[in-house]
Amino acid sequence: MAPAPRVxxxxxxxxxxxxxxxxxRGLAVVAALFxxxxxxxxxxxxxxxxxxxxxxxxxxxDRPSAFFSAPRARGISYLVAPVAVFTTSTxxxxxYLALLSGAALFASFAAWRRLLxxxxxxxxAALFASxxxxxxxxxxAMPNLWVAYAALAATGCFLRVVRPVPDRWGVPVPAGPxxxxxxxxxxxxxxxxxxxxxxxxxxxxxxxxxxxxxxxPAVLALLVGGLLVGSLPWVVEAYLxxxxxxxxxxxxxxxxxxxGLHMAVDDQIRSLQGRSLCRPCDIPWSHPLxxxxxxxxPLLALGGATAAVHIRRTAVLLLPLLTGLALSIxxxxxxxxxxxxxxxxxxxxxxxxxxxxxARIVAGVRPRWRPVTGxxxxxxxxxxxxxxxxxLQDVAARARAAGRGQERVTxxxxxxxxxxxxxxxxxxAVQVAWGLGCASRQVAGHxxxxxxxxxxxxxxxxxxxxxxxxxxxxxxxxxxxxxVRLPNVWGLRDYRAYVSPSAGGTAR
Numbered sequence: 097m098a099p100a101p102r103v104x105x106x107x108x109x110x111x112x113x114x115x116x117x118x119x120x121r122g123l124a125v126v127a128a129l130f131x132x133x134x135x136x137x138x139x140x141x142x143x144x145x146x147x148x149x150x151x152x153x154x155x156x157x158d159r160p161s162a163f164f165s166a167p168r169a170r171g172i173s174y175l176v177a178p179v180a181v182f183t184t185s186t187x188x189x190x191x192y193l194a195l196l197s198g199a200a201l202f203a204s205f206a207a208w209r210r211l212l213x214x215x216x217x218x219x220x221a222a223l224f225a226s227x228x229x230x231x232x233x234x235x236x237a238m239p240n241l242w243v244a245y246a247a248l249a250a251t252g253c254f255l256r257v258v259r260p261v262p263d264r265w266g267v268p269v270p271a272g273p274x275x276x277x278x279x280x281x282x283x284x285x286x287x288x289x290x291x292x293x294x295x296x297x298x299x300x301x302x303x304x305x306x307x308x309x310x311x312x313p314a315v316l317a318l319l320v321g322g323l324l325v326g327s328l329p330w331v332v333e334a335y336l337x338x339x340x341x342x343x344x345x346x347x348x349x350x351x352x353x354x355x356g357l358h359m360a361v362d363d364q365i366r367s368l369q370g371r372s373l374c375r376p377c378d379i380p381w382s383h384p385l386x387x388x389x390x391x392x393x394p395l396l397a398l399g400g401a402t403a404a405v406h407i408r409r410t411a412v413l414l415l416p417l418l419t420g421l422a423l424s425i426x427x428x429x430x431x432x433x434x435x436x437x438x439x440x441x442x443x444x445x446x447x448x449x450x451x452x453x454x455a456r457i458v459a460g461v462r463p464r465w466r467p468v469t470g471x472x473x474x475x476x477x478x479x480x481x482x483x484x485x486x487x488l489q490d491v492a493a494r495a496r497a498a499g500r501g502q503e504r505v506t507x508x509x510x511x512x513x514x515x516x517x518x519x520x521x522x523x524x525a526v527q528v529a530w531g532l533g534c535a536s537r538q539v540a541g542h543x544x545x546x547x548x549x550x551x552x553x554x555x556x557x558x559x560x561x562x563x564x565x566x567x568x569x570x571x572x573x574x575x576x577x578x579x580v581r582l583p584n585v586w587g588l589r590d591y592r593a594y595v596s597p598s599a600g601g602t603a604r
Contacts (some may be wrong), residue, residue: 560597
């Protein structure tokens with residue numbers, strides 16, 4: 097029985113040893129590997145997706161902007177602007193975002209360096225970075241991973257502000273101005289990316305201020321101020337184009353299928369098989385091994401928060417657990433479809449108590465059983481990582497195939513006479529228009545941005561193509577245009593374009 101108290105004492109001592117020149121070396125290694133794997137697996141041949149094209153086009157110097165719908169926010173466009181003003185190269189954009197996401201992984205976990213041991217931070221970062229979702233969206237122009245980083249940094253800064261960390265002599269050291277600024281900046285950054293997600297982030301942090309010893313009016317002001325400042329572009333745009341924030345929220349809810357009480361838990365589980373968007377999510381759950389970790393995750397997170405009671409660090413691991421769960425509520429219970437990226441902020445926050453739970457599983461057994469326990473745990477983690485990279489390879493391969501198909505579509509339309517300035521409408525018009533250098537406009541649906549009369553007027557002045565797939569109805573006003581058969585891509589069949597007479601070119 098003698099070794100047990102000694103183990104607990106060692107854990108307690110290491111808990112406070114979080115500074116020094118080499119304290120974050122492990123975290124830096126994880127961030128570097130995360131970046132390298134993105135460049136090696138996701139980058140090659142990866143085209144811009146639909147949403148990415150919309151965001152990137154908003155700040156492109158030489159491509160028309162795609163329609164920007166109500167649910168979107170401008171944050172990710174601002175993030176990619178340094179690339180967009182110089183080039184439309186997808187490869188350069190991917191490298192830029194891969195490097196930036198690797199640095200952000202390091203910085204967001206480093207915000208916890210005075211709260212958690214360096215080894216634990218490196219382990220938590222490795223768990224989060226090993227998910228195929230994290231790897232796939234690292235070099236993509238999508239906002240969810242950046243909300244995850246912001247949520248992680250904001251929660252860490254919040255705890256450092258309300259719960260001063262003892263120094264090596266046990267004397268509590270108040271947080272400096274930089275930590276306060278970091279809290280406000282992280283919340284504002286989350287709001288700039290996705291205002292609704294930032295509101296769900298602020299909610300549990302503000303509720304935590306009801307704890308008597310944590311009450312800080314200044315902290316509440318920082319939370320609310322960061323939320324308002326980050327949401328300002330979205331609010332201004334709401335007044336300019338939608339009649340106010342309430343009207344924009346109504347339109348966003350309509351586009352998202354109607355916000356309300358929905359059960360999307362099963363949709364999220366099925367989407368883990370490698371579906372970037374599951375809408376409608378009527379696919380079978382044919383690969384259960386890809387979702388086992390999803391069922392284990394809340395158990396390990398709860399176990400980690402509970403185990404922290406023994407070292408008097410419950411709040412440090414309970415708050416990220418509660419904040420992560422709060423961020424998951426809208427995507428599990430308020431929409432009727434799923435995308436794995438929606439829960440990235442939750443996974444980032446839960447990685448901390450999960451990492452601690454794994455450490456306690458090994459440290460909590462008798463010394464003679466630790467090699468066996470550690471071996472079993474490492475085997476389970478290795479199988480988990482192998483499954484994640486199997487899905488990642490499949491998703492990346494499908495993306496590359498879609499990119500090649502998109503290039504063939506672009507070539508066919510160029511031969512048919514589509515040259516800038518031009519306009520594309522219909523099925524997957526956003527990506528096709530981007531490849532051609534055309535504007536994308538829709539005459540109906542959530543992205544409606546032109547009337548049929550407006551499209552015909554444009555066709556009288558420049559080349560216009562209307563894209564149709566399968567048995568979708570062909571509008572009467574383009575039925576007499578020249579038909580161009582297109583390669584099947586994005587899962588479409590009988591993909592074709594109706595090209596206006598102003599295009600010239602040849603049919604294929």
